[in-house]
Amino acid sequence: MIKKVLIANRGEIAVRILRACKDLGIQTVAIHSTADSDAMHVRLADESVCVGPPQPRESYLNIPSVISAACVSGADAIHPGFGFLSENSTFSHMLEEHGLIFIGPKADHIAMMGDKITAKKTFANLGLSTVPGSDGAVTNIQKALKIANEIGYPVLVKAAGGGGGRGMKVAHTEADFAEAYETARREAGVAFGNDSVYLEKYLSNPRHIEFQIMVDKFGNYVHLGERDCSLQRRNQKIWEEALSTVLTDDIRESLGRKVADAAGKLGYLGVGTLEFLYENEKFYFIEMNTRIQVEHPITEMITGVDIVREQILIASGKKLSVTQDEVKFRGHAIECRINAENPETFFPSSGVVSNYHCPGGPGIRVDSALYSGCKVLPYYDSLIAKLIVYANDRNQCLARLQRALNEYVIDGIDTLLPLHLKLASNQDIISGNFDIHFLERFNREAI
Numbered sequence: 174m175i176k177k178v179l180i181a182n183r184g185e186i187a188v189r190i191l192r193a194c195k196d197l198g199i200q201t202v203a204i205h206s207t208a209d210s211d212a213m214h215v216r217l218a219d220e221s222v223c224v225g226p227p228q229p230r231e232s233y234l235n236i237p238s239v240i241s242a243a244c245v246s247g248a249d250a251i252h253p254g255f256g257f258l259s260e261n262s263t264f265s266h267m268l269e270e271h272g273l274i275f276i277g278p279k280a281d282h283i284a285m286m287g288d289k290i291t292a293k294k295t296f297a298n299l300g301l302s303t304v305p306g307s308d309g310a311v312t313n314i315q316k317a318l319k320i321a322n323e324i325g326y327p328v329l330v331k332a333a334g335g336g337g338g339r340g341m342k343v344a345h346t347e348a349d350f351a352e353a354y355e356t357a358r359r360e361a362g363v364a365f366g367n368d369s370v371y372l373e374k375y376l377s378n379p380r381h382i383e384f385q386i387m388v389d390k391f392g393n394y395v396h397l398g399e400r401d402c403s404l405q406r407r408n409q410k411i412w413e414e415a416l417s418t419v420l421t422d423d424i425r426e427s428l429g430r431k432v433a434d435a436a437g438k439l440g441y442l443g444v445g446t447l448e449f450l451y452e453n454e455k456f457y458f459i460e461m462n463t464r465i466q467v468e469h470p471i472t473e474m475i476t477g478v479d480i481v482r483e484q485i486l487i488a489s490g491k492k493l494s495v496t497q498d499e500v501k502f503r504g505h506a507i508e509c510r511i512n513a514e515n516p517e518t519f520f521p522s523s524g525v526v527s528n529y530h531c532p533g534g535p536g537i538r539v540d541s542a543l544y545s546g547c548k549v550l551p552y553y554d555s556l557i558a559k560l561i562v563y564a565n566d567r568n569q570c571l572a573r574l575q576r577a578l579n580e581y582v583i584d585g586i587d588t589l590l591p592l593h594l595k596l597a598s599n600q601d602i603i604s605g606n607f608d609i610h611f612l613e614r615f616n617r618e619a620i
């Protein structure tokens with residue numbers, strides 16, 4: 174069993190991982206930049222090591238510093254959380270060379286899924302349907318235009334190495350295509366160091382539905398049902414629900430098994446998420462995330478499975494704690510991402526949290542690293558807290574969500590709390606009538 178974990182992350186996810194370690198009696202080592210020395214994850218860890226200056230590439234992304242911190246602190250494993258080094262196959266390879274356990278999948282699978290073209294091909298070969306589009310990368314404008322005309326507009330130009338909602342450009346007509354193609358390529362080259370792009374039909378009103386899976390080294394695998402992450406701004410999720418209101422039990426059962434079987438056949442190890450777009454009763458696989466997801470708590474609330482604990486147990490060579498027959502779904506859960514952003518323009522906000530009051534009571538879970546007086550820094554991701562609400566059914570869940578949002582106080586910076594309050598009382602959201610474009614329309618109408 175793993176005895177000491179270095180958590181190669183910060184903010185709410187570092188605190189979340191730390192809690193799972195403590196529950197398992199595992200020692201924890203936090204890493205931090207010079208700007209984060211007072212951060213909550215540092216305060217709660219058994220030990221901490223400063224790994225560099227504020228800029229992520231000099232600290233949280235600095236592989237030699239992170240590995241040295243693990244070696245000097247005597248950690249036997251590293252949990253990467255999400256973002257930062259979590260999907261870096263070179264990093265996971267290097268840990269192996271240093272005799273350290275990477276709490277995550279095999280390096281080959283990280284690399285495979287990091288290239289969305291390979292990921293699509295892999296799962297298409299394993300029997301999942303994918304969004305209609307180009308067969309692999311498109312490398313010159315003439316050929317790309319021909320394929321786009323065949324697919325039919327609107328067409329999405331997507332970066333093979335894209336992530337975090339970046340690296341996508343829509344061409345609404347043939348006249349738009351050349352610009353979308355060139356811009357996507359150029360931006361992908363700069364942002365991801367890989368200018369490979371591919372084409373997909375741009376679906377007009379899909380839901381984003383994703384399945385959580387877990388696989389151990391004995392070849393046991395389960396799915397934990399789906400999450401509906403359709404409420405997004407700039408292709409990034411801000412509100413997630415489990416389960417989805419649009420899936421029947423039969424569809425969940427059959428697709429869930431298909432997805433888990435595919436991961437099992439692949440010889441995947443650890444936890445992962447297969448993402449789909451769902452439109453006109455059809456599912457289209459878009460990508461797989463080979464790490465813990467931001468929105469994992471809603472699945473934990475409705476299944477009772479601690480997914481971070483499972484990650485650590487799997488990496489320790491243990492069996493999954495549940496079989497598929499033991500996975501039961503109870504009630505409904507919603508997560509609101511509380512980003513430090515202006516709720517109308519989404520412009521990032523930073524500063525000191527002058528006053529902090531966290532909601533509580535039945536069904537409320539808050540995953541955050543905030544406290545009164547803490548600094549929200551401009552160098553890092555704007556996600557500062559997650560409000561997770563659970564109830565027996567969706568209506569009760571929405572009522573509790575409104576109650577919790579009204580109680581929540583984060584003074585001193587802009588946050589998405591006012592936007593979530595509006596969404597929680599919106600008639601379309603209450604009746605479950607939304608798709609991935611809902612928030613764009615909602616914001617346009619609000620302005």
Ligand code: ADP
Pocket residue numbers: 304329335336337338339373374375376377381405408409448450459460609
């Ligand atoms: P990322 O890795 O950047 O998160 P994804 O491929 O997971 O990228 O897509 C993120 C979001 O972008 C999806 O949830 C969806 O809202 C939108 N999107 C992606 N592909 C399509 C498509 N073919 N048609 C319409 N929207 C899409």
